Amino acid sequence: MHIDGWFVDGFGVFHDYEQRGLGDRLTVFVGANEAGKSTLLAFLRWVLVGHPSRGASDHYRPLNGGRHGGRVFIRGLEGEISVERMVGPRVPRVVFPDRAEEGDEAVRRLLGGVDAGLFNSVFAFSLSELQDLESLTGEGVRDRIFSAGIAGAGRSARQAIARLEKEAAELVRPRKGGRVNDLLSRLETVERKVAEARTAAIAYPALVEAELAAAATVRSLSEHEDARRAEERRYRVLEQLWPLHQELSEILGRLDRLEPVDRFPAEPEERLATVLSKAAAATGRISELEAEVNTKSVEIKGAQTSLREDLPGISARLEGLVARLSLYEDRVASLPEARGAFGTAKEALSRSLAVLGPAWDQERVRGFDTSLPRHEELRMWASKLEGALLAVRERERAYEPAAERARQAEVERDRLRSRLEGLEPTPGEEIRSQEAALRRLRADVQELRQLETKIDNLRALAQDREQALRMAVAMAGAGVGGGLGTLLGALAAAGLVAAAALGWVAGPGWAVGVGAAAAALAAAAYLTARSRRSLGAVVHGEERGLREAAESAARALAAAAEQAEVLRARVEKDAAFLGLGPRPTFSDIEDREVPLTDARERLLAREELEARLADAEEAFRQAAAQREHETSNLREASEAEGELHEEWMRWKTRAGFDRTLGPDGVTEFLRAIREAQQALRAQEETAGRLRRLQEELELWEDQAHDLLVELGLESGLVEGSGDVLPRRIRELARLCVEDQATRDRLGRLEEELRALEAKLRAAREGADRVERERAALLAEAGVADEADFREKLSVFRLRRELESRAAELRRDLDSRVGRGPEAEELRAELATGRMEHWSREAEGARRELEHATSDREAAIRQHRDAERNRQALEESSDVAAREMELGAVRAELEQALSRWRVVSAARSLIEETLAEYSRTRQPPVLAEASAGFCRVTGGAYQRILEREDSEGFVVLDDCGGVKLPEQLSRGTLEQLYLSLRLGLAREFARRTTSVPVIMDDVLVNFDPARAQATADLLTAFAAEQQVLFFTCHPATVDLLLSADPGVRVVPLGRATMR
Amino acid sequence: MSFCFIHAADLHLDTPYEGVGEASPQVADALREASLAAFDDLVRLTLERKAAFLLLAGDIYDGAERGVRAQLRFLAGLRRLSQAGIRVFVVHGNHDPVGGWPGVREWPEGVRVFGADVQEESVVEREGVVLARVQGISYGRREVSENLAVRLRPSEGPGLKVALLHANVGGDATHAPYSPCSLDHLLSAGFDYWALGHIHRGQVLHEGRPWVVYPGSTQGRSLKPSERGPKGACVVHVQDGTVRGVDVVSVDQVRFAVLEVDVSGLADLGGLRGRLQREAEGLRAAAEGRALVVRTVVRGRGPVHADLRCAGSVDDVVRDLRDEYEGEHPFLWWESVRDETRPAIDLEAIRARDDFSAALVSQVDGYLERDGEAACFLAERVLGSAPRKVAVHAASLEAVEAASVVEEARALALDLLEEEAGACT
Structure with a gap:
């Protein structure tokens, strides 16, 4: 692509300024200072890529009127494209040759994806920008200079390295902060904890031993404490026992002084009182019983006198x-x-x-037999007779409608038969043949029309391909052109043949079309032949494609013509059969269809009537058969009913019933x-x-x-009175009851008398026993009467009381002192009565006990601590928990290290590849720039190389010496940067698209020799890529013209400014 | 007479779990308790089956410093068996050689711990009938390179002849070659049952006479292949002095599983999460109600690779999965998601190009084709420039082929070089 020109509506000093017809090579714009060169450079930059920063266009507000903005015309393969940018809308308006409009994206596409930064750095620059190193070291530009070809499909190798370095640094850092560093630090901590826990676990036996030793100490101290406690207790006991010992001694003295009574009857007072009481009670009871016996004897005698002896027997x-x-x-x-x-x-x-x-x-x-079987038999007869009668009635009901249906069917058949006989005959087969021919004819005529249209299209296609072929031939070389001309001639001949064929089958219109195509092919053949010498190399692939396309079109045309011929023959045949002309129209077909439709309707009416008659005859036949069937059934039912009636009469006679009964x-x-x-x-x-x-x-x-x-009583039976005998019996029963009651009472009285007599004997025996008991009690006490008994009893009781207390005191002493040698020693000591000595000793033992208790409690605490330590270790899961944590940290560390290893390896791989790649393959940009720089400097400098730190570049002089850019003179440095930009632009054109290079007076600092060499370089560069060169120096114009006289020079001045 | 006995080994009580990343407190507690709970279940199994005796073929603990909690728990289990009249026979393994149980001062009645020297066999009787004659030998130190099996010889007399040993039969490369011996020797030694320990994956090396059996460990403790899947003990059925069959009964509490998923055909991370959840449900269904620790390795090529490559994506997936299963009982813990997916890059196509990527592939090809080159590259270019401590730990990483590291690095480099700009934002 190249810039063909522009129209400035209003931009800085420019207004309504149009420039067109710029060639695709070098154009020099020359003008004095303030002629607007920089403004024009800014205009082109702004229209094509906009300003990197918003508001920059304010610097070039229209000074001479017009709308702020304008258009740049770009010429490419597809024609002229207008890029318009005005202040206001943010996006440019791009108008394509087909008037299609697009925006920003289209400009970017036209420039091969170049953005504002890249365009202003590399493709459109002023002298001051030429010296700006930073404009060449921006990320996007630098990558293109140093790494062109290094990057893969997308991200550059350096970006990949940067990303990998970043990820690696997040994982590992030299000192701390990385994830791996953190994990390593954590690992050390956890490993230390694990070691501590393991050490503690190993010390378990020592803990157990310590616990056992502590337990032994506790036992020893407990024994000492017990001994001290026992000693104190001994003296305290002596102090407590001394009053008891004294009381016992006094009691023993009193007992010695009392009369000795060793034994006395047990419970003496109670026993004496009981004996005396029982003697008085026995005497009273004997008197009561004797009175009751006398009374009962009198009652018995009274009852015995009223008894009857004859009643018990009956x-x-x-x-x-x-x-x-x-x-x-x-x-x-x-x-x-x-x-x-x-x-x-x-x-x-x-x-x-x-x-x-x-x-x-x-x-x-x-x-007479009236059994259930007889009844069942009778019910069966009744049922059978009724069934037979019902069967006859049912047959009668079936017969009547069947006879009526037969009659009606016969009437309908006769009616239809007479209607059919009245109709005229119709030729059905002929009508159907004509209808089929008519349908086929309509379809064929339709298809024939479509085929005609298709042939027209094929003809147009053949013409298009002929034109394409002609263009290809125009571009092709003479040798190939000869072959193409031959082909086109052949196709033209084929077209004429096809035209002749179509003239015969499809009519003169088609023949003219195909003929025209053939003529065009012939013309193409001629043109191909004529342009043979002037054409260069032919793209053989393209020619082959066009030839094949042309042959294909001819084949399709011939096939369509052949198909049309077949269709036409079929149309003529069907038209003749229907009585139409050889090329019937749709109107002819519709006219022929009208009478055919009438005939077909008549035919359909007759066929329908015939079908209905056939149905009626079939219906009559079926109805007559049904009527006959019902007649037969009725007859059979009547006969069966008669036979059953006869059988019924015979049964009644046998059973003894009247024959007349139903x-x-x-x-x-x-x-x-x-x-x-x-x-x-x-x-x-x-x-x-x-x-x-x-x-x-x-x-x-x-x-x-x-x-x-x-019994000798009157019965009353003879008296004839119905109720006398029962009354007598009842009176006799009452007498018997009374007699029995008297006998029962007498028995009871006798029994009671015997019981009273037995009780009286027992009472007298009891009185005797009581008297013997009293005498024995007095004898047991050794006294003669009750008074002596009571006096001796009081002495006995006092002795018992004193002896009891003495025994109690002895038991108390025994329980406190105990038995054995120690007890005897304690008794001996008690007998001494040394109270003061005992108190002193007890106090001393108490003080020793306090010390012993304190020592033991301390030992117990130590034992508990040891026990707790052991139990804590036994229940501890520290080792497991710490090791679990250790395992988790190790797993994380392993994962992080694995990732770090892969990331670092990937980074190293890219770095190594990059180093090798840079060493062995100088990027094309540097190669191109090196060639230019060498040419401009007359070989003083041979190559431009990337710096080892990838942050810039160095140059090699003709002696192999390396120089940094800052070591070069200003002019040489500008030559270096110009060479780099041209190299970059060339590489960009090679890889993407050719973008025009615009520069503003970049030769001013060059010496004459290098200026001439640069002019040569620029004109050579411009032979392949458009260059717009702005200068205010006529000498520079001369320089460029001397390098290439074909350079176009466009003056800039007041005339361009309105 | 018929009876049964239980054979277990490699309890590794209260041992740490290897290679499992940081877990939630609930999961960490369960993992710490798992080996001990598995032993409790082993005791319960022995009691329930009314076994004649229990054989423990070494490696009850990881070492003397393991902590006494496990030793006392072990002792408590043995006491329960002793009270039920069930005898227990134990040998020391390489992890707990003789003298490595400081927490145990006295064994309960009926427990026989064989020493490092050949000792008199133990005879197990029931109702006056000799059921079995048990011999065993322990490790006197951790590293025993001697074939201890040759020192065990069956005696004459009635009863099943059982040998108890911790050994590596046939040179299993995944376990240390302690007390190495051959299967042929065991088959010809005259015993009826070789109760072995040391190999953590349960296996029956020989059936018939004799049976040669590794019951495997009672609780998995890492995501290594030998530690995954069900773990338990063998219930050995004996009738009339002949082993009739061996049943394996799981006693483990937590199961370890590695889920390998191919991302080909998955559209995005949501699809990956859904796929992982479906696969995990399958694992749960097969886990017999045990808790699960699952590591996921995602492989293959597809659009998911680009999503996973973005910083934090893998962590997000893991976090989402853990949130999804939080609070479930038994738990399912997503240990990690390992991204081994690859970009959809055609190496052959890159080799055919003449650009930077092709040069990088060619360079890597050189490393991979020459023996030791990949290892040298890693040692010099990666570990050589790393801080010392990092280099030491990186060098001690689980042995992964240097070639595979370089291949992974190549994939990552190409991923970055070939990726579409702005893939990760």
Whole structure:
């Protein structure tokens, strides 16, 4: 691409300034100072890439009117593109040759992705910017200079290294702060804790030993303490025992002085009082019992005089009669009801026999079969007879509609038959053939039209390809062009043949089109041949493609023509069959379709009627068959019903029924016989019951009568009074009861008398025992009477009291002193009575005990501490916990170190590769710049190299010496930077796109020789890439013209400023 | 007469867990308690099965300095067995050679701890019938290179002949070669059952006469292959003096698992999280109600690689997963997510280019093709420039092939060189 020109609407001094027709090589803009060179440079920069910082355009406000902004015209392969930027809208407006409009992104695309920074640093610079090293060491520019070709598809190797260094530094740092450093520090801490915990664990046996030793000390001190405590207790005991010892001595003295009473009866007072009391009670009881015996003897004599001796013998029989007496009275009362029931049953039987008739007596009724089987048989007959009758009725009901349907079907058949006979005949096959031909004809005509359109399109395609081929030929070399011309000639000939064919099959229009295409091909062949000499090398691949495309188009055209011929033949044939012309239109087809539609409707009506007649005949046939079937069924049902009736008559005769009775009559007759049988059974049952009642009454009366007579009493049976006999029996029963009660009372009195006599004997024996007891008690006490007894008892009790206290004191002393040698020694000491000595000794022992207790408690504390230490260690999970922590830290460390190792290795790999790559392959930018620099300096400097620290570059002089840029003169430095920019622009063009280079008077500091060499370099550079050179020095213009007389010179001055 | 006995080994009571990163307090507590709880379950199993005796084939502890808590817990378990009349036979292993149990002053009745010299066999009887004759030999020191198996010889007499030994049979390369012996020797030694310890992955080396059995450890303690999966003890069924079968019963409390996931086909980190959760549910279903410690290794090429490569992404994934499973019982602890994914880079295509990446690949190819070059590169260019302490620790990292480190570094470098600008923001 190159800048073809611009239009400045208003920018600084410029207004309405248009420049067009700039070539794609070197153009020099020359003008005096303030002619606007810098403004123009700024305008181009601003329109194309905008200002890096907002508001910069304010510096170039329109001074001479016009809108602030303008357009730059860029020419590329696709034509002229206008890039317009005005102050206001933030984005430029890019207008393409096809009038399509885009914005900022399109400009960036046109410039191969160059942004404002890169464009202003490398492609558009002034003299002052040329000397600015920083503009070349910005990240984006520097990478392109030093690392072009080093970077991969995206990020540069240096960026990759920076990222890896950053990650590695986060992991490992020389001193501290990195994750690995932290983990290592933590690892040391945890390892120390683990070691401590392990050491503690190893010391466990020592802890156990310490605990055992502490326990032994506690035991020893406890024993000493116990001894001191015992000593103190001994003297305290002596002090406490001394009063007891004194009291015991006094009691023993008193006992010596009392009368000796070794024994005395136990519980003496209670026993004496008891004996005296029991003697008085026995005497009183004997007197009471003797009075009761006399009274009871008198009562017994009174009862014995009122007893009867004849009643006990008949008591059992009398009880039986009394037990059945109430039943007897109930039977006497039910006798009239039994007699009434018998009379009623007898009358009912007479009525049933009367209903059956005179021929029926009790015997015949009893013997007639009215069993359930007979009833079942009768029900079966009734069911069968009714079923047969129902079957006949059902057949009759089925027959009548069948006969009606047959009649109606016959009428419908006859009606349709007469309608069909009235219609005219229609040729169906012919009508269908014509319809099919008409459908085919319509489709073929439609397809033929589409095919014609397709042939038109193919013809246009052939023309397009012919044009493309002609252009390719124009660019191709003469040798290839000859081949192409031959091909085009061949295609033209093929086109003429196709035109002839189409003229025959498709008509003159098609033939003209194809003919035109053939003529175009012929023309292309001619042009190809004519341009043979002037064309350079031909791109063979492109030519082959075009040739194949042209052949393909010709083949498609011929195939379409052939298909059209086939279709046309089919159209002519179907049109003739339908009576139409050879090229019918859609209107002709529609006209022919009208009568055909009428005929088809008539045909459809006749076919429908024929179908309906066939249906009617079939319906009549089926209805007649059904009617015949129903007639047969009715006949069979009637015959079966007759046969069953005959069988029924025979059964009635056998069973003894009247032949005239129907099933219901027979059932009714059977029910009357069953009623007569029931009345007969009722009469027999009531008669039996009456007879049994009378027999039982007579039996009771006879037994009662016999009993009364036996006792010599009147029975009353002869008197004929119904209630006399029961009353007599009841009186006799009452006499028996009273007699029995008297006998029972007499027995009880006799028993009571015997008991009283026994008690009296026992009371007298008890009085004797009490007297013997009193005498024994006095003898046991060794006294003669109760007074002596009581006096001796008081002496005995005093001695017992003193002896008891003495024993108590001895027990107390024994319990406190104990037994054994020590106790004896204590008793001996007690006998000395040295109270003061004992108090002194006890106090001394107490003081020693306090010391011993203190020592023991201290030992216990030590033991507990040892025990706690042991238990803590036993329960401790410190080792496990610390090791767990250690494992976690190690795992993290391992992970971090592994990552660090990979990251560091990756960084080293890239660094090594980068070093090797830089050493063996000088980046193309430096190579290009080195060549230019060498040329400009006349070989004084040979190469430009990247510095080892990658932060800049050095130059090699013709002796191999290395110089830093700051060691160069100003002019040489500017030559170096110019060479670098040209190298960069060239490499960018090679890799991306050719971007114009714009520079403002960059030769002013060059000596004549180097200025000439630079002019040569610039014109040579401009042969491949556009250069716009601004200068205010005519000599520079001459210099450039001497290098290339074809350089275009554009003066700048007042005329360009409005 | 039929009976059963229990065979366990490598209890490593109260030992640390190797290679597990920092865990939550709940998980750390559970891990610390796991080996002891597993032993409690072993005792419970022995009591429940009414076993005739229990065999413990060495490495009850990691060492004398391990702490007495575990020793006393061990002693308490033995007391319970003693009170139930169940005999226990123990040998010392390389981790707890003779004299390494300072916390134990006296063994309960019925417990026989074999010494480092051949001693008289123990006879186990029930109701006057001899069930078994047990011989064993302990490690007198940590490193025993002598084949102790040759010192054990069966005696004549009725009963199952059992040998108890801590040894490396057949030279298992994943474990230290202590008391090395061959399977052929064990088969011909005349015992009926070799109760072995030392190899942490349970395996039956031979069935029939004799049975040669490693029960494996009772509780896994790292994410190494031999420590993953179910851990427990063997229940050995004997009838009429012949071993009829060996059942393996799990007693472990926490299981270790490594989940390997290929990210190919996953669109983003959300998809990865979902996939990991689904895979984890599968692990839980198979864990018999045990707690789980899961390490995830994500591999393969796909868009997830770019997401994971961004700083903090892996930590975020781990944090999200831990939050998701927080408070569950039994717990599932996501130990870490190891990113081994690779960018979708075609090395062959890069080799065919003539640019910086191709030069880098060529350089790495040189390191990988020549023996020792990769190791030299790491030693000089990576460890050589590192601070001394860092270099020492880095050099002692788990033995990973230098070549694989260089390959990983190559992947990372290419990742950065070839990546689309702004992939990580």
